[in-house]
Amino acid sequence: EAMAENVDLVVLGAGPGGYVAAIRAAQAGLKTVLVEKAKAGGVCLHKGCIPSKSMLRSAELYQQMKNSEDYGILTSDVQLEMASVQQRKNRIVTQLFNGVQQLLEKNGVTVVEGTGRILGPSIFSPQAGTISVEKADGSENDMFVPQHVIIATGSRPRSLPGLNVDGKAVMFSDHALEMKSLPKSIVIIGGGVIGIEWASMLNDFGVDVTVVEFADRILPFEDADVSKEMTRLLQKRDVKILTGAKLLSETVQVEEAGVRLQLEQEGEIRSLESERMLVSVGRQPNTEDIGLHNTSIQVEKGFIQVNAKMQTAESHIYAIGDVIGGYQLAHVASHEGILAVDHILGRAVHPLDPTIVPRCTYSRPEIGSIGLSEAEAVEKGYNIKTARFPFRGVGKSLVSGEADGFIKVVADQDHDDLLGVHIIGPHATELISEAGLAKVLDATPWEISQAIHPHPTLSEVYGEVALAVDGKPIHS
Numbered sequence: 001e002a003m004a005e006n007v008d009l010v011v012l013g014a015g016p017g018g019y020v021a022a023i024r025a026a027q028a029g030l031k032t033v034l035v036e037k038a039k040a041g042g043v044c045l046h047k048g049c050i051p052s053k054s055m056l057r058s059a060e061l062y063q064q065m066k067n068s069e070d071y072g073i074l075t076s077d078v079q080l081e082m083a084s085v086q087q088r089k090n091r092i093v094t095q096l097f098n099g100v101q102q103l104l105e106k107n108g109v110t111v112v113e114g115t116g117r118i119l120g121p122s123i124f125s126p127q128a129g130t131i132s133v134e135k136a137d138g139s140e141n142d143m144f145v146p147q148h149v150i151i152a153t154g155s156r157p158r159s160l161p162g163l164n165v166d167g168k169a170v171m172f173s174d175h176a177l178e179m180k181s182l183p184k185s186i187v188i189i190g191g192g193v194i195g196i197e198w199a200s201m202l203n204d205f206g207v208d209v210t211v212v213e214f215a216d217r218i219l220p221f222e223d224a225d226v227s228k229e230m231t232r233l234l235q236k237r238d239v240k241i242l243t244g245a246k247l248l249s250e251t252v253q254v255e256e257a258g259v260r261l262q263l264e265q266e267g268e269i270r271s272l273e274s275e276r277m278l279v280s281v282g283r284q285p286n287t288e289d290i291g292l293h294n295t296s297i298q299v300e301k302g303f304i305q306v307n308a309k310m311q312t313a314e315s316h317i318y319a320i321g322d323v324i325g326g327y328q329l330a331h332v333a334s335h336e337g338i339l340a341v342d343h344i345l346g347r348a349v350h351p352l353d354p355t356i357v358p359r360c361t362y363s364r365p366e367i368g369s370i371g372l373s374e375a376e377a378v379e380k381g382y383n384i385k386t387a388r389f390p391f392r393g394v395g396k397s398l399v400s401g402e403a404d405g406f407i408k409v410v411a412d413q414d415h416d417d418l419l420g421v422h423i424i425g426p427h428a429t430e431l432i433s434e435a436g437l438a439k440v441l442d443a444t445p446w447e448i449s450q451a452i453h454p455h456p457t458l459s460e461v462y463g464e465v466a467l468a469v470d471g472k473p474i475h476s
C-alpha cells in the first residue's frame with residue numbers, strides 16, 4: 001500500500017459541484033485534492049448542459065433559416081450536416097474543458113485521476129475517512145487522509161425495469177448527444193426537462209417526435225399554465241404528446257426497422273413503432289461504489305442525506321449536487337459546493353433557499369421559473385393573486401418573430417410577497433434572472449413595476465405583468 005498523504009480536503013467528483021468546491025477551498029488556502037474518474041466538468045460539461053445547448057442552438061438556427069422568408073431573406077436549399085453540428089459541439093466542450101483544467105491548476109488544486117472511495121476511519125485521525133483512489137491503468141492506489149471530504153459524484157441516467165438501453169436504437173441522452181445521423185422518427189419516454197428539450201430540438205431538426213409522459217401533463221413540476229402552453233405549442237409543430245401513458249418497458253423490442261413498444265393509456269394498450277427511442281425518466285445518484293458502507297452516512301432512494309450545511313451523518317463528510325437529490329441543476333451543485341466549503345472554513349453560511357433557485361428548460365420557446373407555482377402556493381395556504389401578460393403585447397417579440405408565451409406572477413395577497421414567477425417564451429432562461437434578483441431582494445410586484453424596463457425589449461413584459469397583479473397593465 002502506498003503511503004497515505006495528509007491533506008485538508010478531498011473532493012470526490014469534478015462536476016460543477018466538485019470542481020467549484022475545490023477551487024473555493026484552494027483559494028482559501030486549503031490543501032485540496034480533487035478526484036475524478038472521467039473528465040473535469042462532469043455531466044454538465046460533457047454530457048449535459050453545454051453539449052445539449054450547443055445542439056439546440058444548431059436546431060434553432062436550422063429552423064429559422066428554413067423559415068426566413070418572413071424576414072425578407074430568401075434561402076434555397078438549406079441543409080443540415082449532422083457531422084458539423086457534432087464538431088461545433090465538441091469544439092465548445094473542448095474549449096470549456098481546457099478552461100476548467102486551467103482554472104484548477106491556476107488555483108493550486110491537485111487533480112487526481114481515478115475512482116475515489118471512502119475506506120472508513122483512518123489510523124491517523126480517527127474521525128477522518130481515508131480515501132483510496134483506484135487508477136484506471138491498474139497502478140497502485142493513491143491514498144489520502146483528509147480533514148474533510150466532499151462527495152460530489154453526481155448522477156447518471158435512470159432506466160426502467162427490463163429495458164435494455166443499447167445506446168443505438170434505445171438511447172439515453174448521453175447517446176443521443178453523439179448521434180451521427182438523425183432518425184426519421186423517435187419516441188421520447190419522459191416529458192421532463194430533458195425529454196422536452198430533446199423533443200423540441202429533434203422536431204426542429206425535422207424528426208417525427210412522440211413524447212410519452214406518465215403524469216397527466218408534460219413538465220409536471222412547472223406551473224400548470226406553462227405545461228399547457230408548452231403542450232399547445234409543441235402540438236402545433238406536430239409533436240405528438242401522450243400523457244397519462246405508461247411505457248410497458250418489458251414490451252420494448254428492437255428490430256431491424258426500429259423499436260416496437262407498447263404502452264398503457266387510460267386502461268388501454270397501445271402499440272407504437274419508431275426508428276429510435278430516447279429514455280429520459282430521471283437521474284440516478286452515483287452512490288453505490290464509493291464506500292458509503294464504511295460510514296454511517298444515510299441514503300434514501302440512493303440519494304445522500306445532508307443537513308442545511310451539506311453535512312452527512314459523518315459531520316466531516318459533506319455531500320453536494322445531484323448525488324443529494326433536490327433540484328438536479330448545475331448552478332445548484334456549484335452553490336452547494338461553495339456553501340459546504342464556507343462551512344468547513346468556519347464562515348457564516350445561509351442554507352440554500354429552494355424558492356430562489358431559477359429553473360430552466362431550453363426548449364423552443366424556453367421556460368424559466370422560480371418559486372411556487374399557483375397550485376403550490378394555494379396548497380401552502382397562501383391567499384394569492386396572480387397575473388399573466390403575453391409576449392405578444394410588447395413590440396420586441398413581434399420584431400424578433402417570437403411572440404408565443406407569457407410571464408405569470410404568483411403573489412401573496414396579504415403581504416404582497418412575490419411567491420413565484422413563471423416564464424414561457426423567447427429568452428425565458430435569461431429573463432428569469434430579474435425574478436431571481438427580485439426574490440433575493442424581497443421585492444413586491446409594485447417594486448418590479450417601478451424598475452424601468454428599456455424599450456423595445458422583452459423585459460417590458462415584467463413591467464406589464466407587475467402592474468397587472470394589482471390593477472391594469474398599459475398594453476392590454
Ligand code: FAD
Pocket residue numbers: 012013014015016017018035036037038039040041042043044045047048049050052114115116117152153154155173194286289290320321322323328329330331332333360362
Ligand atoms: P456531475 O456533473 O454528475 O459530476 C460528477 C462527477 O463525478 C463526474 O464527472 C463523474 O465522473 C465523477 N465521479 C463519480 N463517481 C466518482 C468516483 N467514485 N470517483 C471519482 N469521480 C467520480 N443543469 C442545468 O443547470 N442546466 C442545464 O441546461 C442542464 N442541462 C442538462 C442536460 C442533460 C442532457 C443532462 C443529463 C443534465 C443537464 N443538467 C443541466 C443537469 C446538470 O448536468 C447536473 O445537475 C450537474 O452536472 C450536477 O453536477 P454534480 O457536480 O453534482 O455532478
